[in-house]
Amino acid sequence: MTELVKVKNLSKNFVKPLDLASKIANLAGASMTETRVRALDDVNLTIQKGEVVGIVGESGCGKSTLGRVLAGIHKQSSGSLEWKGQDVDKMSASERRAFQLQSQMIFQDPSSSLNPRHRISKSVTEAPVVHGLVSRAAASDYADDILSKVGFDPKLKSRYPHQFSGGQKQRIGIARALAVQPEFLVCDESIAALDVSIQAQVINLFMDLRTELDLTYAFISHDLSVVRHIADRVAVMYLGRIVEIGTRDEIFLTPQHPYTKALLAETPKITGGKKVFSPLSGEVPSPLDPPSGCHFHPRCSLATEVCRTQKPDLALNHVGHRDACLLSNQEKAA
Numbered sequence: 001m002t003e004l005v006k007v008k009n010l011s012k013n014f015v016k017p018l019d020l021a022s023k024i025a026n027l028a029g030a031s032m033t034e035t036r037v038r039a040l041d042d043v044n045l046t047i048q049k050g051e052v053v054g055i056v057g058e059s060g061c062g063k064s065t066l067g068r069v070l071a072g073i074h075k076q077s078s079g080s081l082e083w084k085g086q087d088v089d090k091m092s093a094s095e096r097r098a099f100q101l102q103s104q105m106i107f108q109d110p111s112s113s114l115n116p117r118h119r120i121s122k123s124v125t126e127a128p129v130v131h132g133l134v135s136r137a138a139a140s141d142y143a144d145d146i147l148s149k150v151g152f153d154p155k156l157k158s159r160y161p162h163q164f165s166g167g168q169k170q171r172i173g174i175a176r177a178l179a180v181q182p183e184f185l186v187c188d189e190s191i192a193a194l195d196v197s198i199q200a201q202v203i204n205l206f207m208d209l210r211t212e213l214d215l216t217y218a219f220i221s222h223d224l225s226v227v228r229h230i231a232d233r234v235a236v237m238y239l240g241r242i243v244e245i246g247t248r249d250e251i252f253l254t255p256q257h258p259y260t261k262a263l264l265a266e267t268p269k270i271t272g273g274k275k276v277f278s279p280l281s282g283e284v285p286s287p288l289d290p291p292s293g294c295h296f297h298p299r300c301s302l303a304t305e306v307c308r309t310q311k312p313d314l315a316l317n318h319v320g321h322r323d324a325c326l327l328s329n330q331e332k333a334a
């Protein structure tokens with residue numbers, strides 16, 4: 001397989017600078033500092049052409065930020081983003097524009113990502129017309145073709161977004177992303193707001209489009225059952241770091257990191273009889289001030305003193321995939 005997109009030692013911080021009052025206070029002897037949110041912390045990930053990589057974790061773990069970096073929407077604070085082996089920061093203007101067209105994002109809420117003043121036909125064809133992928137004269141036929149691909153009736157293209165259901169609007173969002181002929185789609189909780197019956201339709205649509213158009217996906221979701229159904233590999237995130245990554249079966253059948261085990265243990269199941277819900281102890285630490293060492297150690301029942309001081313690497317474990325747990329690494333060494 002060919003590497004399509006790769007991030008190396010990637011970090012992303014969101015900084016709120018000091019306002020004028022804070023600067024004046026500092027002149028008077030105060031010690032106020034900038035507010036810095038550490039959304040991503042030294043992330044390494046490679047996505048091969050044609051595969052689906054699921055990215056899972058709790059709210060606030062950095063999944064969406066990683067997706068936006070992968071799609072070229074956010075620029076990383078440090079580290080590198082590579083597209084087909086080329087550093088995006090070193091690309092020429094035309095190369096970067098091509099990357100941004102080939103890497104598209106489908107957002108969680110289609111109602112907020114579609115312009116309410118634009119008819120569906122314009123929402124779908126505006127970008128390909130601007131970038132010269134299709135002429136303005138051929139835009140109407142092009143809209144028909146793209147909308148048909150996602151199972152949307154082209155006869156409705158003259159309507160506005162508010163005239164459609166959530167599932168229909170999500171199909172429009174998918175059509176808009178496909179209209180610029182991308183190779184890579186970042187799906188950010190793209191079925192979370194839909195009814196269960198509609199979710200199944202959209203998931204099947206993603207799988208059909210993958211085969212038909214040779215697409216590659218980064219599929220971000222908090223729904224582990226959906227990720228298990230659609231993903232080839234799964235990356236588990238916690239507080240800005242990838243704590244475990246492996247094939248779908250490796251993650252769901254032989255998880256090694258304590259956080260991954262806790263996530264899977266509390267996944268609702270139809271079979272298995274009565275089960276007592278036992279959530280993780282403690283709260284997710286703030287990304288404003290993440291804990292030292294392993295970020296998960298304040299909530300981990302297995303944590304030792306070394307976990308509080310030493311940052312674990314994402315290393316091969318004894319069952320053959322990678323996780324960032326010092327105890328797992330010690331087990332392999334033993």
